[in-house]
Amino acid sequence: MPSHEDTNATGRPEDIRAVPVRRPGRWIAAAIVLVVAASLVRSVVTTSGFQWSVVGEYLFDHRILEGLVVTIELTVIAMAIGILLGVILAVMRLSPNPLISRASWLYIFAFRGTPVLVQLLFWYNIAALYPKLSLGVPFGPAFVHPDANTLVTAFRAGILGLGLNEGAYMAEIVRAGIISVDDGQTDAAQSLGMTRVQTLRRIVLPQAMRVIIPPTGNETISMLKTTSLASVITVTELLYAAQLIYSVNFKPIPLLITVSIWYLVCTSVLYVGQHYLERYYGRGASRELGPTALTRWRAAMLSPKHEWS
């Protein structure tokens, strides 16, 4: 009679040690990937056209670095405008006043429905539409009349184009976040005597952040790359700085690689930032906070039973 008498001292049956199923498909797939990767690396290293020495020469060139700074400035300012505008537009869109809600809808319709490149060119050429801008009472006296060409520089046109366009996208992201918060939260906040603004600021938005942060991270990474469109309106950001150099030395490939390396460095930094932001706004959403990427990586590398399965 068979029995499970293989018990150890504690009386618990021993752990199962079974022969794992063979998975030849995985080995074949892995081999193909390795071969393709190796041939790619060989091509990158041996093809003279890449001119890695030129890449190294220009990676820390002051013109490239200055362009990088402009790219980062554009990203940060345009995203700040986008987020602020997005929150305002989302709240407007959820307003019980139909006029306010429609106005927000129209803005989103216009700015999301046209290419950002067109919008950039539009702001760059705004002087053709309004040579003189004026600030004052609507339909009344104006106080200042700045010249459009001097006020809207290429950089400012870039900020306007990117920021106003981003606001339309952020509005939809923020709105989705606000809607995701349970109505009971508003009931509870209002029953405690909070006003609508307090409820939004203290209760609804912090919870909406959990839904808002991940797509906003994507938007920021996307914005970092979209700033390269500002090269078209002569903003000397990273790409245009490189273009200015290779229009003189006729070495576009190594300079485009230089630019790509810097974009990759920036997006990597943003990935890490997004990870920690998500952790912060995820507090209270699960019983325990998960490990950070760093501790998880350390655990995976140092774990004695690192399994390939």
Next chain:
Amino acid sequence: MVMSAAMVNAEAVHKRFGRVEVLKGITLQVQPGEVMCLLGPSGSGKSTFLRCINHLEKIHSGRLWVDGELVGYRQVGEKLHELRESEVARKRAAIGMVFQRFNLFPHMTALENVTCAPVRVKGTQRQQAREHGCSLLDRVGLGDKLDAYPMQLSGGQQQRVAIARALAMEPKLMLFDEPTSALDPELVGEVLAVMKQLAGDGMTMIVVTHEIGFAREVADTVVFMDGGVVVESGRPTDVLDNPQHERTRAFLSKVL
């Protein structure tokens, strides 16, 4: 006519949702220190009536006073003027409410849940709010859970935090909307115990509940509602043990 003596005074309160009339003329009074239990089948309008009392829902006709003041309006001569949002908020601050699904703020710890409104709404000093909050959580038996997030608490513990949160505003009236309906059976007792203690301390309470035992033991008045009207009301012994109406009898035979 203003009944200044009653804590809550409802006169022919009507409420519609679209075309559906949910409240068809509710008239009742709650005296200070009284515990009133609202019983009735689901859809009878109990919860809606409770939400009308702190103006989470607008009433369509009739009059509703809390502590002698009209809810949601100011009467000038014959005309009613809607109150401004800040005035409505100030009145709500004096009425505590506890919900079926707790509705704790998940991004705040238990203590932060309790201190949030006193600090933001009343302008209480942070330190003072903390001390008061700690003593309240202690009072509901959660003195060791100050820094726990709602997700880390059981349903019964969450509901007790929710009661402490409402009490932190030092309300003159507490509304309970089926406070134990979302709880596992073994957790109902701990919440009812806190409510019983509160009733013993003299708090004016209106409790929508299906807990007949609690109503019998704690309530001063039991009101049976069905189809948006008050079918009968009176002392628990009268309504629960000797119901006069067929609908009350039918309901009680199902829940007892």
